[in-house]
Amino acid sequence: MTKLWIAVSLVFLCALTGLAQSETTVIDQSGRSVTIPLPVEILVSVHGIGTYYVYALGAGDRLAIAYYIGVKTLSSASESMLRWEPRLAEILSYGDPNIEEMVASGAQLVIADGSQHEAVAEQLRDLGIPVILYRAETPEELKEAVVLTAAFLGSGAQAQADAFIADYDRMVNAIATDLESLAENERARVLFVGTSLTKVISGEMYQTHLIEGAGGISVTRELFGSWNEVNLEQILLWDPEIIIIPPYGLIQPADILDNPDWQSLNAVQNHRVYRMPRIIAPMDTPVPESLLGIAWLARTFYPDYVSFDLAEEIVGFYANYYQFTLTDEELARMTGQ
Amino acid sequence: MNLITSQLAFAYSPEREILSSVTLSLGPGDVMFILGANGTGKTTLVECMSGLRLPLRGSVTIDGQNLYQLSVRTRAQNIGLVPQMHEPVFAFTVEQTVLMGRAPHLGLFGRPSRQDHHVVGEVIEAVGIQHLRHRAYTKISGGERQLALIARGLAQGAQCLFMDEPVAHLDPHHQHDVMSVVRQLADEGFSFVVTSHLPNHALLYGDWVAFLTDGRADVQGTPGTTITEQTLKVAYDMDFEIVEGSTGSRAVLPRLYRNPNPMTW
């Protein structure tokens, strides 16, 4: 009888270890092949953008330490964020990744920024912790990143990822259809400024893709690199019809509308200067919300042409992907109504 | 101009008194040599006597007036300093260099006038370097540079020039060039205080010599009477012999006890 028990226990143990030994191999966005033991229950994200992929795929509760783009300390987190993630105080972090803290948290996987965390990743791999490096700078890469994230988060995540990509494509196609009748020269000419009045995006930045996805033309599409400094003469030369201010930084529409030197601009004369709203993540960065970013931009550019209901899209997005219900005030802020 | 130094004392720190009591007297046309080994305080003495340092005790008067009570400007109009070496960073011309000597006659915001340029022309001629007037200071010989600095001192209006080992870096020809100009200017009434390591120069060009030892200048007088084998031995801790040249002038030679040429012994 004891022999039978021993045999059964051994088989059981083997089965268990067999289960525990299940793993998956993915290629991250730095081209590296990463083998990840599954399931991943404890996750650390030092990539302020990658964190949101995890949330969008329903695995936010697995984060032990997380960076959030644009939020360094609790005091800079909005009320909405605090309501959305009650554990924020516990898991929020920023700055140079602290290896020891990550190990202490019991992380089974770390997601990081491919453009700055190579060295940190190296160290983590030496310690036996797999690292996924992200580098999403275009909508295509965003989708890839979401799919990549789903690959190690389990089958529930896979479904979410597919849904997200479908939603994204649906939105972009809907906009394209709505704007079919518009000729090239009727497209909105848009200037996207930065955290100062003379800083603008380049053609290589993510925001340019958003503007184009929303059917607009970025007047600064020929510039390259990161944020570009330009002078007022150049802005007057471009004479944009619409000016968009990012959801971060200190610039408000009044800073432009009331500025005597900017009065002659088309956008100022028609009062078409808008600041992007923000509830959780900034919509102009390569996070899942950028889907709403395109929608919001399209509605701002062509209020008479778009056929989708922005409010619906926003409510649906936050419900499906962030399990978050907006208050009336938050919704009003997002839709600008 | 009469410059009288009376019981001058100076110390860099309480334990180290460099000069304990130095008394010297200089009249117009005098060339005074100050001899002494390294570290005996020759440079310090010159700095005190020219008003650049305040002594611990004692006084310096020029024509009866206390040197240290004169304004910086007035002092500079009477006393000049010719340094041992002047390494210029920028290539000023000789004329521009000498022109700087007019500073004590110009206010803070002043600029040289025609009169100042005239004076510069005169002193440049006085030392005999008019042919170098527009040459860059960096492109003339060491001897010519010293002459330019003497001219600069004269441009200040100085009646008395202090020279700290002025010919130390020069070859014999240029040494003579410079010292003969000094002699010539002395004959015109200017006085000079020259620190030197060359007793022979004191014999050749000096009117008065003082040995600086142990912070005092007790051994002083005319070169002929003051520079003897005994005083030289005390000053430099070495044996010397005085020899006479064919023209009657005397020279100092170190006494060597080693025979350089075995054939003549």
Next chain:
Amino acid sequence: MIRKDRSVPWILVLLPVSAFILALFLGRYGIHILDTVRVLLGLDGPSDVFRALILRVRLPRVLAAACVGANLAVVGAAFQGLFRNPLVDSRILGVSSGAAFGAALALLFTSQGMIVQTSAFIFALVAIALVMLVGVRFGSSTLVLVIGGILVGALFNSLLGLIKYVADPLSTLPAITYWLLGSLNATQWSDLPPLLTITGVGLPFFALLRWRLNLLTVSDTEAMAMGIRVRLIRTVIVAVGTLLVAASVALAGTIGWIGLVIPHVARVWVGPDYGRLIPASAALGAATLILLDTLARTAMPSEIPLGVLTGLIGVPAFFILFLRFLRTRGEAQ
């Protein structure tokens, strides 16, 4: 090589003035020459946009470039004499580092230009005050001042590093980086009063003092023997020079090479006599920075940081001067 021709003084005025006028005609937004002339003469005709661009965008900026260029060049020339070192830039005493720290500190909390400039100016003065303290304690010889400047500069650079670390990488950090590269973009009339006032006091001061500066190039002992109160005059020159540099850097950010190279070019032109060197440096400095700033704002759609341009021009210029120096040194020996 000293040029004694009468034409030199005329060129001194002509050069910066023509650069100034030329700069007003140039810009990304093409404005016809005649329209520009009409605006400058206050005549009717040009549109409000043209008027605004020339009088409110170009004019204050070009004026600022002239002042900054002249200030940095004159102080560079003066400091080269003061420290008896031809390799000295106007930023030797840590003034620039203090200003950079001040600007970065302000940028952490606001993007308002006036506050950033004031903070930069204040900390530039703090830096020099610290250097002076070192001088008071250890004797204001040139060596002590230089070492003091190095230490204070290093201190502020470290503090700057700390600020960069805590700065928000999305908005603040790029703003700081950009400030450090130097730029006169978005200069408004309201930015000019402090700069104009300080320039209006400092430059005439150096102009009046210019011949006396020659005397600082000799050793302290020689200068004292010629009746110069060396320590006093050195302190005053450092103080006024620092004010000029602080005001310039507070507005334009850290711009290098002007204080180092322009005096050397001026020396090739008029010789080392400060009586001519100071005006020549001022004229050349103003003209050069006006031209470089015009390039910065017209060559490409986006602004080229001014500090980058001065470096790109300054390094080869200095190299050529250096070769020349070696050649003349070789001839003398």
